[in-house]
Amino acid sequence: MNSFEESLAYLNGIRKWEPDIGLILGTGLGGLADEIDIIESIPYSDIPNFPVSTVESHRGRLLFGLLEGKKVVVMQGRFHYYEGYSLEQVVHPVRVMIKMGINNLFISNAAGGLNPEQEISDLMIIEDHINLLPGNPLIGKNHTDLGPRFPDMSQAYNKDLIAKALEFSSEISVGIHKGVYAAVQGPMLETPAEYKYIRVIGADAVGMSTIPEVIAAVHMGLQGIFAVSVITDLGVEGKIKKVTVEEVLEAAAVAEPQLTKLMKLMAKSL
Ligand code: HPA
Numbered sequence: 001m002n003s004f005e006e007s008l009a010y011l012n013g014i015r016k017w018e019p020d021i022g023l024i025l026g027t028g029l030g031g032l033a034d035e036i037d038i039i040e041s042i043p044y045s046d047i048p049n050f051p052v053s054t055v056e057s058h059r060g061r062l063l064f065g066l067l068e069g070k071k072v073v074v075m076q077g078r079f080h081y082y083e084g085y086s087l088e089q090v091v092h093p094v095r096v097m098i099k100m101g102i103n104n105l106f107i108s109n110a111a112g113g114l115n116p117e118q119e120i121s122d123l124m125i126i127e128d129h130i131n132l133l134p135g136n137p138l139i140g141k142n143h144t145d146l147g148p149r150f151p152d153m154s155q156a157y158n159k160d161l162i163a164k165a166l167e168f169s170s171e172i173s174v175g176i177h178k179g180v181y182a183a184v185q186g187p188m189l190e191t192p193a194e195y196k197y198i199r200v201i202g203a204d205a206v207g208m209s210t211i212p213e214v215i216a217a218v219h220m221g222l223q224g225i226f227a228v229s230v231i232t233d234l235g236v237e238g239k240i241k242k243v244t245v246e247e248v249l250e251a252a253a254v255a256e257p258q259l260t261k262l263m264k265l266m267a268k269s270l
Pocket of ligand 1: 113184186188206207208233248
């Protein structure tokens, strides 16, 4: 058995059905776990080959449950490259969730806003991305059982799901934008010159996650990818100031009920 199959075999012994939606609860979506009728809650440390999260603000558990009556598998806590994992380790749980049969993957993250129209605690629906990480999860021998050597990335983020989310925006009480997300290595936030650079090359927000998982999911042919950034600080010229992790978490907490509402509406609509 390879490492995915070992994780999968363990989880197949626990789960009672095939999940339809995979959720990665990044910053700003922790509260969504409270909206799920949880059937099983499995610490990552119990699952063979799962990395264990080192960031204190992320809890490391895989949940199976129902959200708006939909069968979901939930990563409560995700892995970041800056924690020292390889990108293959970062995407391992996503590959396992896709192997379990999910058709949709909903992701959230915290990001610095680069578009002058954004305010702190706004949401940005990701329509495209720029990978500025120093690598990607597909480097090395291709896992031909998972997907092709040269996956197409022209339609990574599902257009129908984006359109649906924008239709729901009138029900959401924080600003909602659509834009391009860039991922950097971190863990430091950017200098003003770096924010400017990332804006100039075409990004509307910058963070330290999500893109590896999206690349791995596209590689495996997953169609239903939907990702949202919570804008927790501003990298806009003239608005850049010193930011603490507490301020980032506070900004995410303000947006959290709204992002939770949006994700519930999205799940219900499937
Ligand atoms: N830069 C990178 N990652 C982030 C930021 C940022 O400004 N805010 C939250 N995550």
